[in-house]
Amino acid sequence: MDCVALFMLLFLPGLHWTAAEETSWTYTGMVGQSEWSEHYPECGGTSQSPVDVVTTQTKYDPALTPLTPLGYSQHGNQPFTLYNNGHTAVIELPDWMSLGGLPWLFSAVQMHLHWGNGGPSYGGSEHTINGQSAEAELHVLHYNSELYPNMSAAMTQRDGLAVLGILIVTGEETNPAFNNIINYLSRIRHANQKVFIPAFDVQSLLPEDLGRYYRYNGSLTTPPCYQSVIWSLFNERVQISKAQLLKMETILFSSKAGDPDRMLLQDNYRATQPLNHRAVFASFTAESGKELTSGEVTAIVIGIMCGCVGLAVIVRFIIKTIRFFTLLHHETVAVNRWHSSPTRTRLALINCVVCNIPFWIEKCL
Ligand SMILES: *[C@@H]1O[C@H](CO)[C@@H](O)[C@H](O)[C@H]1NC(C)=O
Ligand SMILES: *[C@@H]1O[C@H](CO)[C@@H](O)[C@H](O)[C@H]1NC(C)=O
Secondary structure (H helix, E strand, O other): OOHHHHHHHHHHHHHHHHHHHHHHOOOOOOOOHHHHHHHOHHHHOOOOOOOEEOHHHOEEOOOOOOOEEEOOOOOOOOOEEEEEOOOOEEEEOOOOOEEEOOOOOEEEEEEEEEEOOOOOOOOOOOOEEOOEOOOEEEEEEEEEOOOOOOHHHHOOOOOOEEEEEEEEEEEOOOOHHHHHHHOOHHHHOOEOOEEEEOOOOHHHHOOOOOOOEEEEEEOOOOOOOOOOEEEEEEOOOEEEEHHHHHHHHHOOEOOEOOOOOOOEOOOOOOOOOOOOOOOOEEOOOHHHHOOOOHHHHHHHHHHHHHHHHHHHHHHHHHHHHHHHHHHHHHHHHHHHHHOOOHHHHHHHHHHHHHHHHHHHHHHHO
16 A cells, blocks of 8 residues: 555645635636636535626515614724735624624624726626626625624524625715725735724714615625625615725735735626525615605705696686686677677677786786
């Protein structure tokens, strides 16, 4: 028996497996998204994330009450840890932060971001709504601390994890909450770098409306893609500035410090996965989801007022006209009695109509 061969047979695949799990998967290239399932079988499962939410095919579920972040704003004085894991920037969250509004209490673990490449191409978010990407996406990850002792025990279990998905779009204004992360990215440019950052109000990163969201059963969006996530994707997007997005997209490397092949950490989002047998639920209906801007509300109010005034004027005009012709009829009858000549009657009629028009218009307005 060749002991070396036996050793290699028994242990090398294991070592190789560990190495692959630690570092080697990427979004494109040798172990890109389409190859993930060869190394991580669950990535080829039927309940994968992210997905495209087709709003007309979502099912309204009135039991989906607003999500309640607990302790997100009580960050304390302990700094947060921010690190570059070669795939994204991760912020570890203290264990007293948790999420209510689900059938179990979920404890916060970490949050991280997904983004595009700083180019003009649209994309960067993982989830899409009606086929539309946002520019980036924030994920806040929690584990089911009622059923499981820790994250590693929960992450392989159905209902083990709850992730909040927040779509990020760009606009004119800087979002100061996001600077609590973005300002420190320059300290973790390379994979495996870690820094302590001042603790901050995590809830300020979330949209204001925590009542409107989409819910479905899915997976981690990175290997090993465990199908253990209760997803909540908020309807309201948060906005950061273009400069903030550009910084996020161009500052980090997926390669380690000193690596001769520097690789920018970009386009770290997975393509949407088939829904298969799954349903996506909505906590709101299409009508309640439609928000009117103050401009639209003003326009509608003015429109209704103009309509009412216009209707009143028309009704008044019709009433006056009827009265006028009734009067005219009486006059004509009277005139006919006195002068039976038809020419005079016609003249009197024309005279009355013409001379009274300005009078009726004035009365009506
Ligand atoms: C998580 O909990 C399991 C089960 O109790 C335990 O075996 C494991 O060591 C724990 N892992 C960590 C990282 O604490
Ligand atoms: C998720 O799966 C569980 C079964 O494990 C089911 O009870 C629940 O309704 C599903 N939730 C959604 C949103 O589909």
